[in-house]
Amino acid sequence: MDQTTVFLIIVGMAVVTYIPRALPMLALSQRKLPEPVAVWLRYVPVAVLSALLLPSLVVQEGRLDLSAGNLFLWAAIPTLLVAWRTRSMFGAVITGMLIVALARLVGVG
Amino acid sequence: MATIEGTTTRSAWLTGVRRAMPLVLGYTPIAFAMGVLAQKAGLSTFNTLAMSLLVYAGSAQLIAVGLFGAGAPSLTIVITTFIVNLRHLLLSAAISPKLKGWRRGEIAAFAYELTDETFAVHAADPAPQLDKGVAFGLNLTAQIVWVLGTWLGIAAGQVIQDVRPLALDYALPAMFIALLLMQIKDRIQVGVAVLTGLLSVVLLLAGLDQWSVIAATVIGATVGLGVETWIKRRSS
Numbered sequence: 001m002d003q004t005t006v007f008l009i010i011v012g013m014a015v016v017t018y019i020p021r022a023l024p025m026l027a028l029s030q031r032k033l034p035e036p037v038a039v040w041l042r043y044v045p046v047a048v049l050s051a052l053l054l055p056s057l058v059v060q061e062g063r064l065d066l067s068a069g070n071l072f073l074w075a076a077i078p079t080l081l082v083a084w085r086t087r088s089m090f091g092a093v094i095t096g097m098l099i100v101a102l103a104r105l106v107g108v109g
Numbered sequence: 110m111a112t113i114e115g116t117t118t119r120s121a122w123l124t125g126v127r128r129a130m131p132l133v134l135g136y137t138p139i140a141f142a143m144g145v146l147a148q149k150a151g152l153s154t155f156n157t158l159a160m161s162l163l164v165y166a167g168s169a170q171l172i173a174v175g176l177f178g179a180g181a182p183s184l185t186i187v188i189t190t191f192i193v194n195l196r197h198l199l200l201s202a203a204i205s206p207k208l209k210g211w212r213r214g215e216i217a218a219f220a221y222e223l224t225d226e227t228f229a230v231h232a233a234d235p236a237p238q239l240d241k242g243v244a245f246g247l248n249l250t251a252q253i254v255w256v257l258g259t260w261l262g263i264a265a266g267q268v269i270q271d272v273r274p275l276a277l278d279y280a281l282p283a284m285f286i287a288l289l290l291m292q293i294k295d296r297i298q299v300g301v302a303v304l305t306g307l308l309s310v311v312l313l314l315a316g317l318d319q320w321s322v323i324a325a326t327v328i329g330a331t332v333g334l335g336v337e338t339w340i341k342r343r344s345s
Contacts, residue, residue, distance in 0.1 A: 001151075001180065003152075003153045003156055006153070006156045007155075007156055007159060009183050010156060010164060011163065012187040013164045013186065013187055013190040014163035014164045016187060017165075017169065017190060017191070017194045018221060020198040021197045021200075021201055021220040021221065021223045022216070022217055023198070023201065024199075024202035024205060025201045025202075025205045025208060025216050025220050026213060026216055026220070028202055028205040028206075029206070029208040029209060029211060029216055030209065030210075033206060038206060039333075039334050040330050040333070040334040041202055041205075041206070042203070043298070043301050043330035043334060044202070044203035044326060045200075045203060045228070045229060045232040045292045046305070047301055047305040047326040047329035047330045047333070048196060048200065048225070049288055049289040049302075050302040050303070050305045050306040050309070050329070051305045051308070051321070051322045051325040051326050052322055053282060053286060054307065054310050055309050055310050055321070056282045056285070058310055059310060059314065072279065075279065075283075079283050079286050080290070083287040083290045084290055087291075088131070089131030089134070089135070090130070090131050090134055092284075093131070093134050093280060093284050093287065096276075096279050096280075096282065097138070097277075097283060098276070100276035100278075101274065101275060104273065104274055104276065
């Protein structure tokens with residue numbers, strides 16, 4: 001594939017990414033939303049983050065993996081504890097990455 | 110008055126930059142890994158940077174790099190990106206009540222840099238309305254770091270064979286764990302988080318692929334609304 005075609009594809013990707021980002025905001029931000037809709041939308045952050053997170057921890061190569069060898073899953077426990085106790089995203093990310101790097105260094109996962 | 114306003118705006122921007130710092134830590138390794146992989150998939154430096162500037166969506170970019178590397182058809186790459194990023198519809202709608210009174214141009218600019226991560230930080234802001242300076246300071250810092258991290262990855266791509274020993278692939282899950290905890294304020298939300306996560310796994314394994322996140326989110330938020338409404342009715 002030549003680089004001009006690649007660039008055109010990237011422009012296409014940019015357009016289809018921007019539209020869903022912008023439309024709801026432009027349409028809804030100046031309106032008073034009905035109460036049930038507002039309540040529903042307040043659950044979206046928790047729901048979407050959890051929906052993105054959990055598969056990345058327990059699904060490896062298309063299969064459910066709850067085995068002891070699934071480093072991503074077990075490293076999530078100390079990461080969660082640090083995030084919960086310190087409320088620090090910094091600390092959580094460092095903890096998670098350090099544990100995974102160290103475990104790989106000694107040959108786990 | 111002009112100077113006072115100038116100072117407030119500047120300090121608001123600085124607050125935004127400060128709030129972006131945890132994202133900097135998470136974005137750098139992911140963007141770096143993306144740069145390395147894009148270089149290996151045969152994308153030019155210009156195109157890799159263009160993708161981080163124009164598309165600016167972590168998971169979609171990583172998936173697209175894989176598709177480019179596999180020689181997938183153009184339309185497949187664009188449609189996959191569309192489906193992967195369709196969840197932004199929900200994020201955009203969910204953040205809209207915090208943008209009351211913003212001009213259309215400002216909203217259009219803000220939407221350009223709406224990611225899972227910037228959304229999560231904005232959504233966790235307890236104030237009912239977002240401060241424009243803080244919001245743009247945060248968004249711009251995050252994207253600048255994303256582009257710089259991509260560039261570092263391209264530069265390092267020649268020498269790095271495998272990103273796994275550096276645990277760069279764990280930056281995203283770790284960041285999502287912290288971002289998720291920032292959102293949880295009561296028991297219903299804990300329940301919604303657990304339910305939605307499990308649903309997302311089940312739907313993914315059932316073959317819904319890229320649709321699983323959106324489907325699980327819609328169901329999870331609806332159950333949250335249902336439970337909250339039911340509890341309110343019972344107590345009144």
